[in-house]
Amino acid sequence: MWRYMLIIITLWAGGMATNAAATAPSLTLNQLVVKMAIADGVSMDEAVDSMKLRANQLNMKLVAHQPLSQEFKALNLPDARRTEIFQFCDAPIAKEMIDFEIIFAAFMPCRIALVEDKAGKGWLIMMNPEFFLTMVTLPETLQQKATKIRDNLMQIISAAAQGEL
Numbered sequence: 001m002w003r004y005m006l007i008i009i010t011l012w013a014g015g016m017a018t019n020a021a022a023t024a025p026s027l028t029l030n031q032l033v034v035k036m037a038i039a040d041g042v043s044m045d046e047a048v049d050s051m052k053l054r055a056n057q058l059n060m061k062l063v064a065h066q067p068l069s070q071e072f073k074a075l076n077l078p079d080a081r082r083t084e085i086f087q088f089c090d091a092p093i094a095k096e097m098i099d100f101e102i103i104f105a106a107f108m109p110c111r112i113a114l115v116e117d118k119a120g121k122g123w124l125i126m127m128n129p130e131f132f133l134t135m136v137t138l139p140e141t142l143q144q145k146a147t148k149i150r151d152n153l154m155q156i157i158s159a160a161a162q163g164e165l
Helices: 002-013 017-023 044-057 068-074 091-100 102-107 129-135 140-162
Strands: 033-037 061-066 083-089 110-116 122-127
Touching (some): 044 122, 044 140, 110 140, 122 129, 129 140
Antiparallel strands (some): 033 122, 083 110
């Protein structure tokens, strides 16, 4: 993982771009995220309620909510569709991850965005936790806990997409 982060930093800084680009993995944005459509017949409010309920059942605390669309409207930005970011955390696991490697704080808390597309359809989007798990080498106990977080996030986003109250 650190090699890829260095490659990205190198590309960003403009140095050795040719060598870095040659060794960087070929990834698309779609590989880096999980994107689920909210099912027909499920309102965005029902998806949010389902997400919060499932997170609570899985002991993933809602630690922040950012209603970006309210800010869009306050700034009189055109075509301000619903956009909200929900941040969830399992604090004991987060602490263990940060104790192991402080850089993991950059990935916390776990975020799920609710975004309304131009057609009015609701989508749930989060960083692909599988990508993270395959890029990082962790001790077995932390790997198991990171896998638990991945599974919990997938349950949360799936429950929200289906409106499972």
